[in-house]
Amino acid sequence: MAADIQSITSAVQRRDVQRVSQAEAAGQEFLVFTLGAEEYGIDILKVQEIRGYDNVTRIANAPAFIKGVINLRGIIVPIVDMRIKFNLGRVEYDNQTVVIILNVAHRVVGMVVDGVSDVLTLQADQVMPAPEFGATLTTEYLTGLGTVDGRMLILMDIEKLMTSKEMELIDSVAVPA
Numbered sequence: 001m002a003a004d005i006q007s008i009t010s011a012v013q014r015r016d017v018q019r020v021s022q023a024e025a026a027g028q029e030f031l032v033f034t035l036g037a038e039e040y041g042i043d044i045l046k047v048q049e050i051r052g053y054d055n056v057t058r059i060a061n062a063p064a065f066i067k068g069v070i071n072l073r074g075i076i077v078p079i080v081d082m083r084i085k086f087n088l089g090r091v092e093y094d095n096q097t098v099v100i101i102l103n104v105a106h107r108v109v110g111m112v113v114d115g116v117s118d119v120l121t122l123q124a125d126q127v128m129p130a131p132e133f134g135a136t137l138t139t140e141y142l143t144g145l146g147t148v149d150g151r152m153l154i155l156m157d158i159e160k161l162m163t164s165k166e167m168e169l170i171d172s173v174a175v176p177a
Contacts, residue, residue: 027121030146032153033100033113036088040113041120041146041153046102050116053097067112070099077101079110080162104162111158120153122146127155 030041031050056068056079065085069076079099083091091097091114099110130142141161146153 027123029119029121030153030155031100031119032117033098034115034117035082035086035113039117039151039153041122041155042100042102042158044119046104046158048101048103048108051099051101052095053093053099053112070110072101072108072110075108077108077110079112081112083112083114102158102162104159109162111162120146120148122148122153122155130155 029044031044031047032039032041034040054070056070058068059066059078062068065081067079067081069078071077083089093112096115098113098116100113100116101108101110126148127144127146130139130144132139141157143155143157146155
C-alpha cells in the first residue's frame, strides 16, 4: 500500500514537471505583477485587461479577500485582493493599485495587485519546478519559479487558484466569460 502511494506521488510529481516543461518548451509569456517585495507571473493568455482600481460594491458575508464586485461594461466581475488572499497584510489603495481582469474557467474575475511591471517570455531552461515545503505551506497554485536577468518570479497557476474550493463564492457572482 505504501509503495502504491509513493509511486502515485512520484507519478504526479513527474507529471507536474513534465507539464511545466511542455508549457515552457517553446517559450511562454507571463504577465509580471508585484505583491509587496515579490514578483509573480501568470499566463498572459488568461489576462483580459489591466485597469486601475475602482471602488467596488461590497458583498455581505464574503471572505475578506473578496473585496466585492464591479460592473465592467455590463458584466458583474468579482474582485479578489491577492494581498489579503496570501496573508501579506493590507495596503491602502492608491493610483498605482492595479486590477488584472482575468478569463479563468469560463468566467471573468478581477484581482487586485500592487502593480504590473512587464510581460516576459520564459524558456524551459528558465523555469524550475515549484519547491515542496511540506504540509505547512501549500504550493498547489505554483507552477514553478522563473529566473530572468537575476530576477526570480513566482509562477502561478491562476486558473487553479481562482477555481479552488475557498473561492466558490465567486461562482455565485461571476458571470460566464
